[in-house]
Amino acid sequence: MTALHERIRRDIESRILSGEMMPGDRLPIEHDLMAEYGCSRMTVNKAISALAAAGLVNRKRKAGTFVAAPKAHAMVLDIPDLAHEIQESGQKYRYRLLHREICNAGKVDSSLEIEGDVLWTVGVHIADGKPFAHESRAVSLTAVPEIDDAVFDPDSPGTWLLKHVPWTEAETAISATAVSDREARALGVADNTACLSLIRRTWRSGEHITAVRQLFLGDSYTLVARFGASA
Amino acid sequence: MTALHERIRRDIESRILSGEMMPGDRLPIEHDLMAEYGCSRMTVNKAISALAAAGLVNRKRKAGTFVAAPKAHAMVLDIPDLAHEIQESGQKYRYRLLHREICNAGKVDSSLEIEGDVLWTVGVHIADGKPFAHESRAVSLTAVPEIDDAVFDPDSPGTWLLKHVPWTEAETAISATAVSDREARALGVADNTACLSLIRRTWRSGEHITAVRQLFLGDSYTLVARFGASA
DNA sequence: TAGTGGTCTAGACCACACA
DNA sequence: GTGTGGTCTAGACCACTAC
Numbered sequence: 445m446t447a448l449h450e451r452i453r454r455d456i457e458s459r460i461l462s463g464e465m466m467p468g469d470r471l472p473i474e475h476d477l478m479a480e481y482g483c484s485r486m487t488v489n490k491a492i493s494a495l496a497a498a499g500l501v502n503r504k505r506k507a508g509t510f511v512a513a514p515k516a517h518a519m520v521l522d523i524p525d526l527a528h529e530i531q532e533s534g535q536k537y538r539y540r541l542l543h544r545e546i547c548n549a550g551k552v553d554s555s556l557e558i559e560g561d562v563l564w565t566v567g568v569h570i571a572d573g574k575p576f577a578h579e580s581r582a583v584s585l586t587a588v589p590e591i592d593d594a595v596f597d598p599d600s601p602g603t604w605l606l607k608h609v610p611w612t613e614a615e616t617a618i619s620a621t622a623v624s625d626r627e628a629r630a631l632g633v634a635d636n637t638a639c640l641s642l643i644r645r646t647w648r649s650g651e652h653i654t655a656v657r658q659l660f661l662g663d664s665y666t667l668v669a670r671f672g673a674s675a
Numbered sequence: 676m677t678a679l680h681e682r683i684r685r686d687i688e689s690r691i692l693s694g695e696m697m698p699g700d701r702l703p704i705e706h707d708l709m710a711e712y713g714c715s716r717m718t719v720n721k722a723i724s725a726l727a728a729a730g731l732v733n734r735k736r737k738a739g740t741f742v743a744a745p746k747a748h749a750m751v752l753d754i755p756d757l758a759h760e761i762q763e764s765g766q767k768y769r770y771r772l773l774h775r776e777i778c779n780a781g782k783v784d785s786s787l788e789i790e791g792d793v794l795w796t797v798g799v800h801i802a803d804g805k806p807f808a809h810e811s812r813a814v815s816l817t818a819v820p821e822i823d824d825a826v827f828d829p830d831s832p833g834t835w836l837l838k839h840v841p842w843t844e845a846e847t848a849i850s851a852t853a854v855s856d857r858e859a860r861a862l863g864v865a866d867n868t869a870c871l872s873l874i875r876r877t878w879r880s881g882e883h884i885t886a887v888r889q890l891f892l893g894d895s896y897t898l899v900a901r902f903g904a905s906a
Numbered sequence: 907t908a909g910t911g912g913t914c915t916a917g918a919c920c921a922c923a924c925a
Numbered sequence: 926g927t928g929t930g931g932t933c934t935a936g937a938c939c940a941c942t943a944c
Contacts, residue, residue: 484917615899
């Protein structure tokens with residue numbers, strides 16, 4: 445038994461997603477939907493408000509409720525967790541630490557855009573013995589002083605951070621780049637191979653916690669973003 | 676004057692996003708929030724339900740409402756519209772059609788994964804006279820027969836489709852690749868330059884409308900996905 | 907079993923935008 | 926003015942589940 449407001453929402457949503465109702469079409473007014481479903485206005489309002497929050501419809505006083513034009517930007521991007529993803533597919537995951545150093549952020553890859561004293565780590569993510577991704581990470585020692593005591597060979601610094609330091613904001617920048625010679629060696633590929641570069645920065649109440657740059661081989665890793673098909 | 680339920684939602688949201696409340700912490704029960712804000716239970720419920728819908732809290736009967744652990748996957752990806760983006764930055768946008776053909780989908784780049792008879796177009800997006808992105812697109816003639824009459828030199832096929840054929844579902848796959856010699860010539864770059872590849876497919880009520888593969892120079896184009904900072 | 911959220915009602919007044 | 930959504934109330938009963 446699904447809730448009535450949920451049934452109303454799905455009814456209308458499916459009419460929109462199926463193309464039966466086109467962008468710009470006007471929905472019945474709340475009063476008519478009350479009659480149609482035999483319920484109170486609050487229930488109808490809850491259903492339509494949910495659609496409005498999801499961006500499927502626009503509501504205007506006096507004018508009514510209209511099917512919105514789908515927005516191509518603002519898709520939902522699924523960024524899988526490396527260790528989890530690999531283990532799910534039945535492969536054996538491991539992180540291999542290549543470099544670890546306490547230093548000033550100025551010494552680290554400038555694309556990470558972090559400041560102050562940091563713990564800088566470089567390593568590779570390995571699936572069934574095969575290098576899968578290269579990672580260069582800086583963790584702010586001001587924000588996370590206790591990370592100095594952590595050990596990173598079975599688990600990656602990312603896993604350690606997830607367990608110990610919750611973040612409240614994150615940003616991921618995606619671009620393509622050719623691997624440098626050092627990175628190519630670590631990954632076991634030819635120089636200048638095309639790689640997908642993910643730079644992720646996380647904050648906690650405005651304070652920068654960590655920045656990481658991960659390189660994936662271009663032909664073996666794909667990110668997918670979706671819009672629609674919420675059913 | 677903001678609505679009361681909105682004020683309650685923001686109050687609690689800011690306590691979570693600031694890190695004042697940690698994942699796992701329990702929120703006050705609805706009855707206590709009623710007293711705190713001097714309102715009815717429906718109003719409190721609307722505020723907390725919105726937080727639950729946004730994934731910031733988890734609600735459990737008998738147990739209470741708890742701050743959720745932030746999910747790294749499911750970030751919001753902003754995919755800018757090419758023509759719009761370029762014109763906003765004060766540059767002059769143009770699309771140059773390189774190839775146009777009615778053919779069977781089998782002849783087109785297999786990565787587009789489309790079937791049946793299609794209109795296949797290849798072209799480049801140009802900003803201030805400089806090639807910016809390479810595009811190969813297939814449009815289903817079954818779904819959009821009228822596209823045969825369209826002209827694509829001032830506007831791109833994507834722009835035409837946006838105006839004429841609303842879609843209901845979309846998927847974007849992001850990867851990195853080295854450009855082929857033909858693509859490199861069209862873009863005016865060296866062979867094997869690392870590029871960001873976006874493959875987007877759109878549907879309308881389950882029917883495949885179009886698939887497009889766009890290549891961007893790796894060092895001049897970045898996608899950004901965000902989590903948090905909803906204020 | 908009892909505490910908590912999930913849902914719903916039948917009203918009410920207000921704010922806005924179009925006529 | 927008038928029609929539409931925006932918000933809110935003061936209850937009610939139910940469903941789940943941790944205790």
